[in-house]
Amino acid sequence: MASATLPEIPVYDNSAPRLSHLRQLEAESIHIFREVASEFEKPVMLYSIGKDSSVMLRLAQKAFYPGPIPFPLLHVDTGYKFREMLEFRDNYTRELGLELLVWRNEGALADGANPVKLGTQRCCGLLKTTALLDALRHYGFDAAFGGARRDEEKSRAKERIYSFRDKAGQWNPKAQRPELWNLYNSRIGPGESIRVFPLSNWTELDIWHYIHLEEIPIVPLYFAKKRRMLVRGDSLIPLEQSFVQGLPGEEQMVKCRLRSLGCSPCTGAIRSDADTLPKIIAELVSFRSSERANRVIDHDQEGSMEIKKREGYF
Amino acid sequence: MALIQTLDERATFEIEEFLIEEQQKDLLRFSTAGSVDDGKSTLIGRLLYDSRNVYEDHVRAVTRTSGGSAAQVIDFALLTDGLRAEREQGITIDVAYRFFSTARRKFIIADTPGHEQYTRNMATGASTADLAIILVDARKGILTQSRRHAYIAALLGIPRVVAAINKMDLVDYSEEVFDRLSHDFAVLAERVGIASLEAIPISALEGDNVVRGSERMPWYEGPSLLEYLENVEIAGRRADAPFRMPVQRVIRPDQSFRGFAGQIAAGTIQSGDLIVALPSGRTSRVERIVTFDGDLESAAAPLSVTLTLEDELDISRGDLIAAVDGQTAVTNHFAASAVWLHEQPLALHKRYLLKHASHVVPARVRAIRHKVNIETLGTQAATALELNGIGEIEVETDRPILADLYGESRTTGSFILIDPASNATVGAGMIREVLATAVAEEEAPRIVLAGRAAVEELEKRLLEFNYPVVRTRVKDQALLRALLEAKVVVLVETDGPAQVVNRDFLLEPVADASVDGLLAELEVGSGDE
Incomplete structure (x- = not known):
């Protein structure tokens, strides 16, 4: 019996100048954007207005420069987004000359869908997941970029860069396509689609650092300033579209900021003095809880993110 | 007020320093492979926790679920265990990517399961790694699975390997045990073709030599695992590699x-x-x-x-x-190492789609030279490659590709195979040898006459296989000959019976006029020829 000895692997010298980790991540993301735009018929970028979306937009600009971004942006508007988010969205996309599509689950909103009446799970299900799937189906998009990162949450650590979704838009963690090197399989059948995560290998710190280096515009809610909040225990509850009835003395001016942007009834603020990007990064480095811990929605039950993802949530 | 301002400015100044430091960090990607009980999840959990890369809410979550006892025990393994299905079975079954950083470097871990039935996942994690950590249980020594992990690391061309001799606490931190196992591993590394090997004695459970050095192993003078990861030269790209x-x-x-x-x-x-x-x-x-x-x-x-x-x-x-000065081999025929990724075994002569760099070409596997018995590392003859099988194959592509050798360029020397019927990624390949350009076989017919519905379906199917197709209703011989010269498949809409045009330009009836039958006439799609 012969022996299966392989040719010896050369250990290359280190003479090539190495890129910093951020430039490596940037180059990898640009590669992904170009692959998708070239291999799919109708891609779209899911635009959530948050910091990760801002980074995705910049990377897409870089990928196709000096040409325009060759796909539209889609914002799934739950109807409960902060006013400052919507203003930022409209101004920034207009300034960059991008095609922006906005989709709302008008039926559910007309029926008075809200997180208190339905519970956060069902509310998210209708206003985010259902709305997203409806929008993708309505426009016939076959690939959708999302800003999810693998460092966010345990179930996301196993997500592929090209994440295959069946005809119902659902994710099956047991039937993921193997993904080797940077060779992505873009083949899909009718009605199937791929969610693409170009920021898969970025961490939250990488995102902030990149925003700082590149001077990327973000929604002002990320920066600390004195805001009128409902203060209850450790929680700072924004007053905008709030469903929480304040008790006497609970309404206070607090210097605070939002760590991640969601719907106003379900997003808590944190006390903070971080009113510049370096200060936000300094705060982040000293933080001892993950960014999603501030989102009310993830507290519903253990593994709730994975359940949402199976149903088609981003 | 003044004091506050000064403090504030100092804070800003320090963060600027931090940002400059951040900007100079490079990136090391490493893979880990291990089975349920060799403590791999514990090692990664420990690495993240001791280097302060775990959030408190995550630690709280795994302190709670480890449940039962009153003592607040952190279950390091649960810190990195992912999906619900896996947690229920208590094993890791897919590649999980984890991130951490130290003052010197950013790290991406491709955390892969270690059992044989997950060879494909190990190969996936290894494909982008600069370094592999292979865990060895100090009590058990080099087992079959250590050989498997070492072989996959070598197969996927990972430049450096660390043998982490774990559970040293269970062998009384014995120098003799470590010396014997590191020697055994060096023999294995040489056999499979690993050039750079570092052996480190650790206890993931107790934290010895993971982040900090160990007082319990004074005889060991080398770096802790993290010190090694932080300082090792990343076996980078050669500056003089051809562009x-x-x-x-x-x-x-x-x-x-x-x-x-x-x-x-x-x-x-x-x-x-x-x-x-x-x-x-x-x-x-x-x-x-x-x-x-x-x-x-x-x-x-x-x-x-x-x-x-x-x-x-x-x-x-x-x-x-x-x-221009780099050697380039443009060929349609080459030998490659392959890892089979799908339940449906590799079939000889079946048409697959091969994705290499930025293009997709139809391809067939013409021969399986041998398959590797990953338990013994011996080779044996084979007619098929099953899920998780590894072997050496000969591939022929419909159009030539630039076949770089994998050992010289991982990016342009690798490819994946896709089954055009299911769209699944079924195989991964690493080009090892360029073979003489394959001469085209006797050509299959390239003109089909069929009804409109059949033509439409045929066109769709052919396009899925990346064939150039032209549809026409004109039955003009000069035109058809010109189209054939252009090497396209010509579909002629007709109201008569389905027919093909043979090489002598004569019409021939077909045995099976269904779309699949017509595809078979064209020798397109699955099945032997």
């Missing part, structure tokens, strides 16, 4: 600009350099290296750039821009 850039996209916003966008796979390019476009073989010089942040004088792998050339060459997606 390679697969063209992903032609960027043409207006008449005045035509740029070729891609990520540099190997080597360095400067404006003014002579390049060759493959497969056409036409040459030109680089005019500009364009990026959003301004033109560059030179650029190296792995940057994503857009090149403009001095001459107007016909280059499109799937072509490759290469240095």
Whole structure:
């Protein structure tokens, strides 16, 4: 019996100048954007207005420069987004000359869908997941970029860069396509689609650092300033579209900021003095809880993110 | 007030220092392979926790679920265990990517399961790794699975391997045990072709030599695992490697600009350099290296750039821009190591789609030279490659590709195979040897006459296989001959019976007029020939 000895692997010298980790991540993301735009018929970028979306937009600009971004942006508007988010969205996309599509689950909103009446799970299900799937189906998009990162949450650590979704838009963690090197399989059948995560290998710190280096515009809610909040225990509850009835003395001016942007009834603020990007990064480095811990929605039950993802949530 | 301001300014100053430090960090990607009980999840949990890369809410979550006892025990393994299904079974079954950083470096871990039935996941994690950590249980020594992990690391071309001799606490931190196992591993490394090996005695459970050195092993003078990871030279890309850039996209916003966008796979390019476009073989010089942040004088792998050339060459997606002085083998026939990724075994002569760099070409596996018994590392004859099987195959592509050897370029020496019927990624390959260009076989018919519905379906199916197709209703011989010259498949709509045109330009009836039957006449799709 012969022996299966392989040719010896050369250990290359280190003479090539190495890129910093951020430039490596940037180059990898640009590669992904170009692959998708070239291999799919109708891609779209899911635009959530948050910091990760801002980074995705910049990377897409870089990928196709000096040409325009060759796909539209889609914002799934739950109807409960902060006013400052919507203003930022409209101004920034207009300034960059991008095609922006906005989709709302008008039926559910007309029926008075809200997180208190339905519970956060069902509310998210209708206003985010259902709305997203409806929008993708309505426009016939076959690939959708999302800003999810693998460092966010345990179930996301196993997500592929090209994440295959069946005809119902659902994710099956047991039937993921193997993904080797940077060779992505873009083949899909009718009605199937791929969610693409170009920021898969970025961490939250990488995102902030990149925003700082590149001077990327973000929604002002990320920066600390004195805001009128409902203060209850450790929680700072924004007053905008709030469903929480304040008790006497609970309404206070607090210097605070939002760590991640969601719907106003379900997003808590944190006390903070971080009113510049370096200060936000300094705060982040000293933080001892993950960014999603501030989102009310993830507290519903253990593994709730994975359940949402199976149903088609981003 | 003044005091507050001073403090504030100092805080800002320090963060600026931190940001500069951050900016200079490089990136090391490593893979880990291990089975349920060799403590791999514990090691990674410990590495993240001791280097302060775990959030408190995550630690709380695994302190709670480890439940039962009153003592607050952190279950390090649960910190990194992912999906619900896996937690229920208590094993890791897919590649999970984890991130941490230290003052010197950023790390991406591809955390892979270690059992034989997950060979494909190990190969996936290894494909992008600069370094592999292979866990060895100090009580058990080099087992079959250590051989498997070492072999996969070598197969996927990971330049460096660390043998982490774990559970030293269970062998009384014995120097003798460590010496014996590191020697055994060195023998294995040489056998499978690993050039750079480092053995480190650790206890993931107790934390010895994971992040900090161990007082319990004074006889060991080497670095802790993290010290090694932080300081090891990343076996980088050679500056003198021949330039390679697969063209992903032609960027043409207006008449005045035509740029070729891609990520540099190997080597360095400067404006003014002579390049060759493959497969056409036409040459030109680089005019500009364009990026959003301004033109560059030179650029190296792995940057994503857009090149403009001095001459107007016909280059499109799937072509490759290469240095003229680099050896380039454009071929349709090569030998490769393969890992089979799918339940449906590799079938000889079946048509697959091969994705290599930025292009997809139909391809067939013409021979399986042998398969590897991963338990013994011996080779044996085979007629098929099953799920998780590893072997050496000979591949023939419909159109030539630039076949770099995997040992010289991981990016342009690798490919995946896709089953066009199911769209599944079924195989992964690493090019080992360029073979003499395969001569085309006796050609199958290329003209089909069929009804409108059948023609429409045929066209769709052929396009799925990336065939160039032309549909027509004109039955003019001169036109049909011209189309054949252009090497396209011609579908002629007819109201009569389905027929094919043979090489002598004579009409022949078909045995099976269904779409599948017609595809079989064209020798397209699955099945032996």
